Amino acid sequence: MKACIKSLCFALVLFAVFLGMAVCSSAKEVVLYSSNQPDMLDAISQDFESKTGIKLTVVRMGTGEAMKRIEAEKANPLCDVFWSGDVAVLDNAKANFMSYTSPEAASLPASFIEKDHKWTAANMHLMVIMANTQLVPAAYLPKTWGDLLDPKWKDKVVMANPLKSGSAYAQVYGLYKLYGWEGLTKLINNVKILDSSSLVYKGTAEGEFALGITMEYAAHRYVAGGAQNVQVIYPADGVIAAPEGLAIIADCKHPEEAKVLADYLLSQPVVDAVFQKYFRRPARPDASAVEGMPSLKELNMLKDFDPAEANALEKDMLAKWKKLVLQKQ
Incomplete structure (x- = not known):
């Protein structure tokens, strides 16, 4: 009788183990x-x-x-x-x-x-111009990407290195679609190129730089946080998405x-x-609106931005960009 009870207990233990394994699996x-x-x-x-x-x-x-x-x-x-x-x-x-x-x-x-x-x-990511209004009065702020190509902004604009940053390459591709290599050459002559995207928006917010080409969410965080010296500009000649x-x-x-x-x-x-x-x-x-941020319908979006083309052109564009940057130096 004891042997039967032991066998039954052993069988129940095995059943419990297998049941646990089944539940886990x-x-x-x-x-x-x-x-x-x-x-x-x-x-x-x-x-x-x-x-x-x-x-x-x-x-x-x-x-x-x-x-x-x-x-x-x-x-x-x-x-x-x-x-x-x-x-x-x-x-x-x-x-x-x-x-x-x-x-x-x-x-x-x-x-x-x-x-x-x-x-x-x-x-x-919408690409925007982030401005420090302590360094550039509101009346003098750029309104378009094309404005940044004016020599008066030389060394006052920063952007991340497109050789290291995907968002910076998107900015380069978008400006290429708007102004071609002539426009990109003018941009290179004006901008300071930084090693990372975070250096752009942090440095602009802190007053190290007057203008930064950056991502909407990064710039808006400062506005939402109460920074009075930061303004986000959505370029009228085509917001890059x-x-x-x-x-x-x-x-x-x-x-x-x-x-x-x-x-x-x-x-x-x-x-x-x-x-x-x-x-x-x-x-x-169909996303809901967020207070303080414009809807897409309110913006002039760059309609020529094609992710597939951007990917296909990336290697050649970055090679030419690097060459132009080195020539500037």
Whole structure:
């Protein structure tokens, strides 16, 4: 009798172990690589898990580092979704992404979705002129990109190095579409080129520089924070919009959960919340407005900005840019 009881207990223990393993193996999870700021990622992680019941593991790294890591891991992907980076960078890595058509992308412009649906734009950076009004009185502020080409602004304008910064390359490409190489040559003669994007907006806000070519969200943070000396100028000759995208990794371990995450990140409530709190403008044209920031309808957008062409021209454009910068020196 005791032997039977022992056997039964042993069988129950084994059953419990196997049941636990089954529960663990069926637990839903998804892994995200992201270049976005830590506090935003924490908020997204908590909200996503509470709404879906799917555990979200976030690994933060720069876009370039993430693309290298995804390439190195392609035989055994450790990531399911990447969010968000310059679509030109994503386009170069699209062999490592799976095709997915999100229902949340229905309102996006065609150029904001890769032709085989390997990446989808989630947000976009508007390129603006950030001015320190303690150094340049409001009456004398530039109104267009073309104004910055005037020799009177020589050494008063800063921008990041397009050889190191994707956003700076978007600025260069946009100005090329407006003014060609003649305009870019004039710009090079006027600007000081800094090593990173953060040096541009921080230095302009702190009064080190009069004008900075930068991203809308970075400049607006100072305005929203109460900085009286900062003004954001949306150039009247064409505001440059550079999309950033997300992608699902090919052969990832959690493809269904990855689709849920992609849909969540592209959904209007999420992009609106991110815009409201972090000033990162959504790619969706139906996004809600944020107080103190103009709607896209109020702006003259550069309609010739083509992410695919920008990517195709990048190598040659940067080579010529570097040559012109060296000639200036």
